[in-house]
Amino acid sequence: MDKSMLGDLDNLPDEDKMRMSAMIEQLQMRDSLRMYNALVETCFKDCVDTFRRKTLDKQEESCVRRCAEKFLKHSMRVGMRFAELNQGVATPD
Numbered sequence: 001m002d003k004s005m006l007g008d009l010d011n012l013p014d015e016d017k018m019r020m021s022a023m024i025e026q027l028q029m030r031d032s033l034r035m036y037n038a039l040v041e042t043c044f045k046d047c048v049d050t051f052r053r054k055t056l057d058k059q060e061e062s063c064v065r066r067c068a069e070k071f072l073k074h075s076m077r078v079g080m081r082f083a084e085l086n087q088g089v090a091t092p093d
């Protein structure tokens with residue numbers, strides 16, 4: 001987040017700062033859980049074919065591993081790109 005956007009928070013009472021901090025933490029937790037759930041759902045649909053056993057077979061396990069790695073790399077890249085774009089908006093050329 002841009003420093004100028006947070007500058008007004010310094011003027012808030014400590015109690016309001018704590019509430020804002022708690023709210024931000026809750027939003028971050030919610031977003032993390034959504035990303036995790038999307039990862040699990042996507043990789044499960046793509047990789048698990050049958051329910052013959054309690055555990056994944058080797059092919060399913062390697063598929064899930066590859067899927068999760070791709071998903072996380074993609075999410076990180078999107079986050080980095082979003083940050084780059086956000087910085088560009090915050091400091092007009």
